[in-house]
Amino acid sequence: MSFIYDKVNQLIKNHKTNNPFEIAEQLNIHVHELPMCEEINGFYKYEKRNRFIIINEFLDSQRKRFVCAHELGHAVLHTKSNTPFLRANTFYSIDKIEREANEFAVNLLLYDKSLEDYDTKFDVLRESGIPYEMERFI
Numbered sequence: 001m002s003f004i005y006d007k008v009n010q011l012i013k014n015h016k017t018n019n020p021f022e023i024a025e026q027l028n029i030h031v032h033e034l035p036m037c038e039e040i041n042g043f044y045k046y047e048k049r050n051r052f053i054i055i056n057e058f059l060d061s062q063r064k065r066f067v068c069a070h071e072l073g074h075a076v077l078h079t080k081s082n083t084p085f086l087r088a089n090t091f092y093s094i095d096k097i098e099r100e101a102n103e104f105a106v107n108l109l110l111y112d113k114s115l116e117d118y119d120t121k122f123d124v125l126r127e128s129g130i131p132y133e134m135e136r137f138i
Contacts, residue, residue, distance in 0.1 A: 004100060007076060008107040018111040020069040024053060029075050031068060033057035042067040044074035044083045051075045062129025066105055073104030106130060106137040 015023045024031050029051040035058065036042075042055040053071040055064050074083045078097050109128050118124040121135045 002103070004073075004077070004103050005107055008104060008111065011076065012108070012111055018108050020065060020072045020105075020108060023108075024068065024072055024075070027051075027075070029053055029072070031055065033064070042071055044071040044078075044081075046075075046080050046082055051079070065129055066109065066131065069105035069108045070101045072108070073101035077101065077104060102134055103137045106134050110138070 011023055012018050015026050017023060021031060031053045033055045036054075036056040038056075038058065040056055041059060041063065042053065045052040045054065053068060053075065055067050055071070059067065071083070074081065074097065077100050081097065083097065083101075109130055110124065113124055113128065115121065115124060115138065118127075121138050122132055124138070125132055125135060
């Protein structure tokens, strides 16, 4: 088991949900939706002991949920590191903290899913609103 998997399980146990918006609220992480250009999905910012998740307001609700989960990963795993904008091409990033945030998001959003209930990995990803590029984290 990875430390990320363990961290996700502990968060869900403590907060009794895998909803990234609810967990962020319970952790006093400020989540805001702001208008941004279409190539930017969101970002995480740490400033003066305050944590912020900023999400592009133009995204559909499923993409907002994934972006919130990804940025929550940064808030939990990389608390004091401000992160660059999450762009569509960031899904393919080889940067360690981006990979960890993606793995965190997938584990969080798929927490209550059993792969045996689906024909393919892509079916569970589609149903859960997770980009197909994240299949390597299943």
